[in-house]
Amino acid sequence: MDGEADGMVSETDESGRKRRVHGMLKLYYGLDEEGKAAEQAKSLDPCDINGPHFDHEVFLNKLRRECSLAELMDQETCMVKQIRSLDSDMQTLVYENYNKFISATDTIRKMKNDFKKMEDEMDGLSANMAAITEFSACISGTLQDQHAQITKLSGVHTLLRKLQFLFELPARLNKCLELQAYAQAVRSHRRARCVLQQYSHLPSFKGIQDDCHAIMDKLAQELRQKFRDGGSSAKDLSECVELLLQLDEPAEELCDKFLSHARSRLESDLQGLEAEIRPYPSASAVKDASARRLASASADNTPKTSAFPSPTSNTDILEFIDRGCNEFVSSLCLVITSYQELFINRAQTGELASKNIPQMANGKLNAFVDDLAARYFSLVERRIQEEKGVGDNSLLVRALDRFHRRLQAVTKLLPGSAVPNQGTEIVIRAATERVKQYLSALQSFYMDSLTDVRQALATPRLSMAGASLAGGGALLGGPASGRDGPTSLPELLSSLSASILNQIKSVLASVHLFTAKDIAFSNKPYFKGEFCSQGVRESLVVSFIKFVCQSSRQFCDSAGDKGGSTPPALLLLLSRLCLDYETSTISYILTLTDEQFLVQHHSPITPVTTLCAEAREAAQKLLNHYVKVQGLIISQMLRKSVETRDWVNTIEPRNVRAVMKRVVEDTTSIDVQVGLLYEEGVRKAHSSDSSKRTFSVYSSSRQQARYAASYTPSAPMDTNLLSNIHKLFSERIDIFSSVEFNKVSVITGIIKISLKTFLECVRLRTFGRFGLQQIQVDCHYLQMYLWRFVSDENLVHFLLDEIVGSSAHRCLDPAPMEQSVIEVICERG
Amino acid sequence: MEDDAPVIYGLEFQARALTAQTAETDAIRFLVGTQSLKFDNQIHIIDFDDENNIINKNVLLHQAGEIWHIGASPADKAVLTTCYNKTSDSRVVSCAAVWRMPCDWETGSPESPDDSAHNPQTLELLCHLDDSAHSNAACVLWEPMGDGKRVISLADNHALLWDLQDSSTQATVSSSATLEGKGQLKFTSGKWSPHHNCSQLATANDTAIRGWDLRTMSQIYCIENAHGQLVRDLDFNPNRQYYLSSCGDDCKVKFWDVRNVQEPIKTLEEHSHWVWSVRYNHSHDQLVLTASSDSRLILSNMVSISSEPFGHLVDDEELSEGEDNHQEDKGKEPLQDSVVSTYEEHEDSVYAAEWSSADPWLFASLSYDGRLVINRVPRALKYRILL
Structure with missing residues (x-):
């Protein structure tokens, strides 16, 4: 039912209803882009009366099935109303479009008339043009001859002018030379060069060419001279180089010259620096003179350094590096810049690029920079090595910093150069050296x-x-x-x-x-x-x-x-x-x-x-x-005291021997000494009167019993029984063993060493009765004083037991002293 | 196996002197001299029955005094020397003498061991090694592998070379050397070198070791401060003529090359007290036995400075035996210097240790309380050295 509306996609600015209708039509043909996807789903419904898939059978069936009579009636009236409104819409559209069609037909008819008139005028124009063409051909035919002549004449004129230029060239060049307008001279020569070359078989041209050559040679000579003199400014210099390049001067040679020229200047800087370094061998540098002797050989040769024995001994490293940076590095940078401008950048743009100059020039520059930088570095390194004083590090660090910073300029100019890396290496070396x-x-x-x-x-x-x-x-x-x-x-x-x-x-x-x-x-x-x-x-x-x-x-x-x-x-x-x-x-x-x-x-x-x-x-x-050392000192005393005495023929003991007092004194002082630095340490618990108690056990009961057993001649087999039994139950004592980090352990170690020495020495001697008694007294005295120092007093008891026991064995007449007498003697001191 | 366990023999008396019976190469036999001030001293002849692990002892009386040092003649099984202390008139004198064992001691009623205790036979004195000028003998050394006709006694600061004549009944001093210097110098021990045709002697006094040329009786080298303290004993490497070991009161055992006496070539610090004796094994000089007053005996394997630093050289004969041996050889890693074993059977200071002269894998040690312990080199090591 929307078929008629098709042609009339409206541009009318009508009411909203129309727009809606338009919308619906559009929708019907699926023109709407925005809602395409969404509409798709909706319009698939066959019951949607506005959808493209509308099926009237289905719709009617559905209505009949689902709706009551009243609803059907309502539906029907609604439908009729809608149909009617649609009809009226259609009529309006048809009417509007009909009007437009009429007006279009009118316009077409009018155009037809206009075109006919234009056609007539065009015919007139073409006839006129044909006449003009004819006249023109006639004129050119008459002028042909003269034209050819004029062309010829003008050709001759230019040729003559060129020839004149050529003939005048030598004079002009000479004049330029006089005026030092080298640039102009070169330009002129370049213009003429090809021609001269081409016509050089003609004698006259040959002459001119020779003249020019002579002049240009002279000019080149002069330029070279100027270049060599070096006094000229950088701009002059670059001009020179440019001109020389244009004169086909070999670029390589120029590079070399330029660089050697620069080198001489830089070298004077370096020599200045070298002079700053102290000459060898100066007093402070004697230490590593041998290491640097090679390096210094050149320095010694320069008269300057030897003239002033120690010209700059007070220049500090910062000043030195400063000077190096300001003089050497900055002029090096300058040389690099101008060189690059002259040979590398320019050549890249100019016609000389084909000659591979940049590559060659770069190579030369790098070699040049590397060489000079190496010398500079060796100087710097020498100077750094002289910085032996450890006092103020900041100066060195600042100097190194400056040194390093200034080398960055070189990096920027010469990106591929190894110089900055070497510089960094120097800094690193200096730093490690410093650390050393x-x-x-x-x-x-x-x-x-x-x-x-x-x-x-x-x-x-x-x-x-x-x-x-x-x-x-x-x-x-x-x-x-x-x-x-x-x-x-x-x-x-x-x-x-x-x-x-x-x-x-x-x-x-x-x-x-x-x-x-x-x-x-x-x-x-x-x-x-x-x-x-x-x-x-x-x-x-x-x-x-x-x-x-x-x-x-x-x-x-x-x-x-x-x-x-x-x-x-x-x-x-x-x-x-x-x-x-x-x-x-x-x-x-x-x-x-x-x-x-x-x-x-x-x-x-x-x-x-x-x-x-x-x-x-x-x-x-x-x-x-x-x-060990302390033990040895005491051991030595004890050993001497045992070895040097005649124990067989000694007198009855009245005193504790002085050496024992000395041993106790030394032990006490060692105890004090160790106590100052080490903690007390653990000792086996003992009661306040433990010394007395253990002591009495040690000396009276056990010892007496042992003597009794040992010296009854009837029982030789029992000689060692008691001591062996004792040993069975006591732990083995390591004499020179490791000690713990506390006072008690240290002192115990010392006492162990001393007493064991005592024991071994006693075993090597033979004793008389009083000899044995003297040992008894000595041991008792040691017992009285030494127990308090050790971790386990039983250790002291055991060793002293052994000493007395051994001396009893080694005694010719073993008659032990009364315990009470021993005590009296010991207490008397 | 059980037979690796030590065999212990107890003497009634304290003892310091121990030697292997050098001239006896069939039976494993050691001589021990006792120290007693009150009873007659004895020499115990201790036979070890290797197969049955049994000790047989015979006792000979040595009535002259307590024995400090004992030496067995290399030529005559029955001859031995002792250094002993004699006490008379409350004076103690050190003497040295050559003795002969009674010829029938071996037959002396083996069926009743107690018998020997009842009436032990007495040593027969051959001659005294003293003269009026020189006494206080510290030790007597037999000429190694000699004919039993030459001995050296070290007395105070003299080294005396004696010639024994008339079946050792006559001893004359053929030459002597005297140690001179400040203070009272005294030889503490010595060793007769088996090398250089037995023309060298090494002695120890205080902390120094000296070498002597017996032909001229002059000093040939001196290791000052060989040990931090007293040097207790010396021994020559039986297979390397310039190598010498020493031990002392600094608890160290040092090995020297006498051609360069500045530094020891090797130092061992295994003992925790003075080291009294050091002995090279007679056949396998990497095995070194040391005895110390820390009551320990230590057997060390000093491969790196031995005459067989790369182990036993394989003979051609063994090479032909087959490939099995080869593979074993490859499997063996080179031996390192190491302590083979520490023997703790003693309860008192061990003053002497000796290798058996008959069985190179067997040794005895003697502690002060009279305990003699016979031990063997561990079997694993033995096979390792042999194979």
Whole structure:
């Protein structure tokens, strides 16, 4: 029913209803783009009266099925109403379009008339044009001859002018030469060159050509001269080069000349720098003179340096680098820029590009820069190596920074050059060298501190207003002395430890400058990573800690077995130092380092535990060595006292031998000394009167019983029974064993060594009755005083038992002394 | 197997002197000298029956005094020397003498072991090794592998070379060397080198080791401060003429090349007290036995400085035996210097240790309380060295 509406896609601006109808029509033909997809689904419904798939049967059936009569009636009226309205819509459309059709027909008719008139006029025009053509042909036919003549004449004229130019060329060139208008001369010559070349077989032209050649040669000569003189400005120079290039001068030669010219200037800069460096061998540089002798050979040859023995000994490195940057690097940059302008950039655009000049020129430039830079670098490196003083690192860092920064200019100019990398390498080398110097400075500081400590230990402390020192003036560490010096041991330890720590901190601070944010090269990956971890952490901090441990251990080895060279107190102090390192200092230092340098560990690093283990090992070794040395000192006394006496023919004991008192005194002083640095430690619990009790058991009951058993001649088999039984139940004693880090363990170790020596010495001697009694007295005396020092007093009892037992065995007339008498003698002292 | 267990023999007296019977190469026999001030001292001849793991002992009386050192003649099984202390008039004198065992000691009623205790036979004195000028003998050394006619005694600071004549009944000093220097110098021990035609002697005094040329009786080398403290004992490597081991009160055992006496070539620090004795195995010089007053005996395997640093060289004969051996050889990794074993059977200081002269895999050690322990090289190591 919408078929009629098809042709009349309306442009009318009618009411909304029309638009709706229009919309519906559009919809019916599926023209609507927006709703296409959505409509699709809707319009598939056969009951949709507006849809394209409308089926009236289905619709009617559906209505009939679903609706009541009233509804059907309503539906019917509604339908009729709709149909009627549609009909009227259609009529309106038909009417409107009919009007338009009428007016169109009118217009067409009018156009037909107009075209007929135009056709007539066009016919007239074509007739006129034919007449004009005819006249024109007639005229050109008459003018033909003259035209040819004129053309010929004008050709001759130009030729003559050219010839004139050629003939005048030599004179003109000469004039240009006089006026030094080289550019114009070259231009003129270039214009004529080809022609002359072509017609050179004609004698006249040949002459001109020869003349020109001569003049141009002269000109080239002059240009070259100018170029060579070098005094001219960069602009002149570049003009020269350009002209010479146009004159077919070989570019290679020009490059060489240019560069050699530049080289001479740069070299004078370098010589100036070289003069700044101290001549060899100066006092401070003697150390590594051999290393640098080769490098210095050239320096020595220059008269300038030898003329002034030490011209710039006070120029610091910053000034030096400054001068290097300002003079050498900046002129190098200038040379590079102008060179590039002359040979590379220009040639690329000009007609010379084909000659591969840029490549050649670049190669030459690179070689040139590399060569000069290498010399510059060697100078800088020499200068850096002279920076031995560790004092102020900031100057060096700033100098290196400047050095590095200025080389960046070269990078920009010469992107492919190896120069900046070499520069960075120099900075890196300088930095690592610096770290090494710091390490050795730290090491020597440590050794110096140790020497100081040693001196402090060895100096009689009388000068220190001996108030605190009861005995006064005893040498600490000497066998006799330990008792007075130790007051200062903890102070010495703390001051040593603090000064080392301070030194480490200040070194770290100095080294830290290398990675400061405002330093350009700190951004380099090396300084971010490897320098921090490998350089600072490993080769500075870790190496130093290792050095401390190692040098400490060397005290144990190198001191020799005599134990004389290192004062025992130093061993003790170092042992404590290493132990402190193990417990806290190492991790503190490393944490400090890691924090300061934000170390990112790419490469394997030494873990804290390894260092701690090393420190602990060193501490243990030192302490063991201390025990050994002290034990030996006492052993030696005991051994001498046993070996030198005639025990068979000795008098009845009245006193404790002096050597025993000495042993007790020394043990006490060692106890005090160790107590200053090490904690008390655990000992087996004993009651307050344990000494008395155990002592009485030891001396009266057991000992008496044993003597009784041992010396009844009827029972030779029982000789060792008791002592063997005793041994069965006691643990084996390791004499020179490792000790723990506490006072009791240390003293126990020393006493063990001493008493075992005593025992072995006694076994090698033969005793008389009084000899045995003297040993009894001595042992009782030792018993009275030594038990309090050791962790397990039974140990002392056991060893002293053995001594008395052995001397009884070795006695010709074993008659032991009464216990009460022994006690009296001992208490009398 | 059970026979690797140590065999222990107890003496009634304390003892320091132990030696293997050098001239005896069939039976495993050790001589022990006792130390007693109150009873007659004895020499125990200890035979070890390897197959039955049984010890047989014979006792000879040594009435002269307590024995500090004992040495067996390399030529005559029955001859031995002792250094002993004699006490008279409350004076103690050290002497040395050559003795002969009574010829029938071996036959002395083996069926009743107690018998020997009842009436032990007495040693027969052949001659004294003392003269009026030199006494206080520290030790007597037989010429190694000699004919039993030459001995050296070390007395105080003299080394005396004696010639024994008339079946050892006569001893004359043929030459002597004197140690001179500050203080009272005294030889503590010595060893006669089996190399260089037996023309060299090494002695220890205090911390120094000295070498002597017996032909001129002059010092040829001196290792000052060989040990931190007293040097207790020496031994020559039986197969490498310049190699010498020493031990001392610094708990160390050191190995020296006497051509370069600045540094020891090797140092062992296994003992925790003084080391009193060091002995190379007679046939396999990588095996070193050390005895210490920490009551331990340590057997070390010093391959790197032995005469067979790469293990036993394979003979052609063995090569032809087949491929099995080859594969085994390849499987063996080179031996490292190591402690083979620590023997803790002793309760008191061990002053002496000796290898058997008959069985190279067997050794005895003697502690002060009179305990003699016979041990063997662990079987695994033995096969490793042999194969």
